[in-house]
Amino acid sequence: MTESKPELMPASTREAVLVRLDKAGIRKGGDWLVRGVDLTVSPGEIVTLIGPNGSGKSTTAKLALGILKPSEGRASRRPGLKVGYVPQKLAIDWTLPLSVQRFLRLTNPLSDAQCRDALEQTGAGRLLKSEIRTLSGGELQRVMLARAIARNPDLLVLDEPVQGVDYAGEIAIYDLISEIRGSLGCGILMISHDLHVVMAAADQVICLNGHVCCRGTPSDVSQDDSYHALFGARAGTALAVYEHRHDHVHLPDGKVRHADGSLCSDCPGAHHDHTVDGHIHAADRHAVDGNGTDGAAHNEAGKRKELGNAG
Numbered sequence: 001m002t003e004s005k006p007e008l009m010p011a012s013t014r015e016a017v018l019v020r021l022d023k024a025g026i027r028k029g030g031d032w033l034v035r036g037v038d039l040t041v042s043p044g045e046i047v048t049l050i051g052p053n054g055s056g057k058s059t060t061a062k063l064a065l066g067i068l069k070p071s072e073g074r075a076s077r078r079p080g081l082k083v084g085y086v087p088q089k090l091a092i093d094w095t096l097p098l099s100v101q102r103f104l105r106l107t108n109p110l111s112d113a114q115c116r117d118a119l120e121q122t123g124a125g126r127l128l129k130s131e132i133r134t135l136s137g138g139e140l141q142r143v144m145l146a147r148a149i150a151r152n153p154d155l156l157v158l159d160e161p162v163q164g165v166d167y168a169g170e171i172a173i174y175d176l177i178s179e180i181r182g183s184l185g186c187g188i189l190m191i192s193h194d195l196h197v198v199m200a201a202a203d204q205v206i207c208l209n210g211h212v213c214c215r216g217t218p219s220d221v222s223q224d225d226s227y228h229a230l231f232g233a234r235a236g237t238a239l240a241v242y243e244h245r246h247d248h249v250h251l252p253d254g255k256v257r258h259a260d261g262s263l264c265s266d267c268p269g270a271h272h273d274h275t276v277d278g279h280i281h282a283a284d285r286h287a288v289d290g291n292g293t294d295g296a297a298h299n300e301a302g303k304r305k306e307l308g309n310a311g
């Protein structure tokens with residue numbers, strides 16, 4: 001592999017673009033792992049890499065991060081860029097005793113308040129003193145996200161952020177990622193196998209298979225022939241465009257406060273929106289707040305509208 005120095009962006013693009021790959025490729029042992037990748041991530045933008053196993057998604061993310069150096073083309077980052085990274089795998093023995101607080105501090109010198117604050121932001125405030133090895137899959141992903149955002153990054157790189165999380169939990173985590181983008185204003189480079197929800201949550205989707213097969217908005221990609229060729233039958237199901245509404249909150253006393261401020265004590269269960277017809281599927285989802293499931297914010301009706309039926 002050819003080593004190259006990290007490149008700085010021209011002044012004109014520095015403010016706008018956080019990271020850029022220009023025709024970037026990397027070769028190891030005579031094989032190209034990925035080749036010819038163009039990519040930019042700007043503040044507030046979610047760019048999603050999709051593709052089958054071994055298609056070069058993690059490698060591309062590592063090129064963007066500067067962990068790997070391109071053998072050809074260029075990788076450049078905004079000077080002084082602060083990055084939060086949730087890798088696909090962490091080299092940690094998960095059976096060892098390790099509290100969440102200590103885990104957050106393994107790579108960051110964080111104060112107690114910073115640890116609490118980061119966990120609150122990911123809805124995991126109550127887990128501060130918990131043992132890492134006892135966390136559920138969804139809780140662990142929230143803690144990993146907290147660790148990545150604790151330093152208030154400009155760029156968040158999330159390699160399969162919903163691994164080990166069930167379907168309802170996935171939606172809550174994608175919700176959270178969109179909220180983090182909103183609150184931090186950071187750019188997000190995300191990797192996933194989950195074509196539909198992830199694609200729909202992204203501003204830009206890049207479909208990889210050793211090279212860029214197709215790219216564009218989620219609806220563009222869902223209608224692209226090479227996307228269909230790559231994903232076969234799975235691409236034939238409709239693209240779910242993901243929306244969310246925060247229109248009510250479940251209070252600890254069991255009442256529900258609606259968006260207009262009105263309180264209701266007997267409506268839980270009656271307000272779940274289940275519309276299932278040929279075009280709209282609504283899914284309920286419950287986000288765990290910093291206090292646990294009691295009094296959890298309830299994000300109602302994650303609606304998935306079919307867009308550009310890819311069949």
Ligand SMILES: Nc1ncnc2c1ncn2[C@@H]1O[C@H](COP(=O)(O)OP(=O)(O)OP(=O)(O)O)[C@@H](O)[C@H]1O
Nearest residue numbers: 028029033051052053054055056057058059060088
């Ligand atoms: N350090 C390395 N040396 C040699 N080959 C590698 C190295 N890292 C990755 N590869 C190979 O490069 C290809 C792309 O790997 P990569 O991890 O980027 O794929 P991916 O799309 O993220 O896959 P997955 O969905 O399975 O996580 C694979 O064939 C992998 O075996």
